Amino acid sequence: MFALVDCNSFFCSCERLFRPDLAERPVIVLSNNDGCAIARTQEAKALGIKMGAPYFQIKELCQKKKVAVFSSNFSLYTNISDRVMKVLASLVPALEIYSIDEAFLDLQGLGRKSLYPLGKKFKEDVWRLTGIPVSVGIGPTKVLSKIGSKLAKRNGGVTDLSDPATHAAALEQVEVEDIWGIARAQGMKLRMLGIQNARQFRDYPNDKLIAKIFTKLGWQLQQELRGISCFPLILGHEKKKSIMCSRTFGSPVTSRQDLEEAVANYASSAAEKLRQQDSVCSFIEIFFRTSPFDSGEQYYAYDYARFQTPTLDTRRLIKSALSITRALFRHGFLYKKAGVRLNGIHNRDEYHISFFEGPDSPETETLMRLMDRINHREGPDTLLSAACGGADAAWAMNRHFKSPRYVTGLSELPKAF
DNA sequence: TCTGGGGTCCTAGGACCC
C-alpha cells in the first residue's frame, strides 16, 4: 500500500508562507527569465491561467485581477521541500522523494481502517509544522495513489483507494491524459480505441493490443490500475546519470565573448553539481541556439567532447566547452539560449583510467573541494573562473518579481516588527 | 520586447560479431 503526498501549488504556497496577506489572492510563479507561469494557486487557475502560459500573454489579466506574480526562487523552494520531506519521513518507515513537491510513502502492513486517519495525519502534521498544504492519495499501487491525490484536491485533501470496491467510481472521473505516464500522444491513441477515462482503460479487455500499441509502459499502467503493483518504491537517493545546466538569456547575445562567458558559467555550475554527488564525467555536451519564436534565420549549434579519463575539474570542463563554442560560433545571429550537459557519469572512485590520459591530480581534487567549500560558505560565485566574466552580464536572467531569500540569506531574513 | 529547466526510460534501427 502506498500514499502519495503532493504539495498543493507548491511554489505558490512557498511564496505565501512569508506573505500571509496573499492567502486569498491569486498567486503565480514564473519560470526562469520570467518566461511562463509554472505554478498557479486555485484562484489563479480559476482565472483561466494555464500551466506554461507565457507571461507576456497573461500580463494584462494579472494586473487587472491583482494576481501576485513571482519570479522563481528555487533556493526557497528546495529549503521548504526539505522540511516537508523531513516531517513525512518521521511518520513512516520508508519514503521515496519523487520530486521537489511529492513523495511516495510506504504504508505496508497497516490495517485498512487505519489508512484514512493516517492520511489525515500526514496532511495535518505537514500543515502544522511547515505551513504547506498537501493532498494525500492512498492506494495499492503507485498509479492508484497518484489518482487518489488528484481526486483529493476536490474532496478535503485525502482520498483512500485502498478498497478495490471504490476504484470504478474513482477511475470514471479521471481522463486518460490525467493518468500518470499517459500524456498527449498516448492519450490520443487510447481515445482512438474508444478509451476516454481510467476506468475504461483498466477494463479494456484486449491486453495484447495494449501491449503492442503502448509497449511495456502501457501494459504496466493497465496492471497498476487493476491493483497489481509494477512500480516498487525506490529507496535511497540515486545519483544523476546526466547533469544539465542551461538558460535562456535575459536579452539576446550576439558577441562571441558574451556567449563564451555564459557557457563557462553553465559548465562551472554543472561541474559543481557533479562534485556534489561525488562523481566524475567523461562527456561534455554544449549547445546554443537562436530563439525558435524568432521569425529570422535559425541556428542550432551542438557538439560534445570526450575525456579519455573521466574528470571533475571545472578548468578542464570550461576549456572543452569554450573550444566547442568557438568552433561552432557564427556571427550575425541573435542567440537566446545555451546549455551544458555532463554525461558518462561514474562514481569518483570507480572508473577506468586511460593509458593515454591520467586522472585528475590530487591537487586538482583539493583545489575543487576548496572552491566548492568557499562558495558554499560565502555564497555562490564568490570564487569563479575568469572565463565566467564579472557581474552584470548581458545575458543574465530577468527576474523582476523575485521574493527575498527568506531562509537562505542572512541579510534577507523576514522582519517580525 | 516578451515563450523554462531540469531529468528518466524505452524503442527502433544500424552496425557489427560469429
Add this chain to the structure above:
DNA sequence: TCTGGGGTCCTAGGACCC
C-alpha cells in the same frame, strides 16, 4: 536463379515526468 540465423551494443529520437 540464387543470398542464414543468431546475437550484442550503440545511438537517436520520442515520450513522459515534475
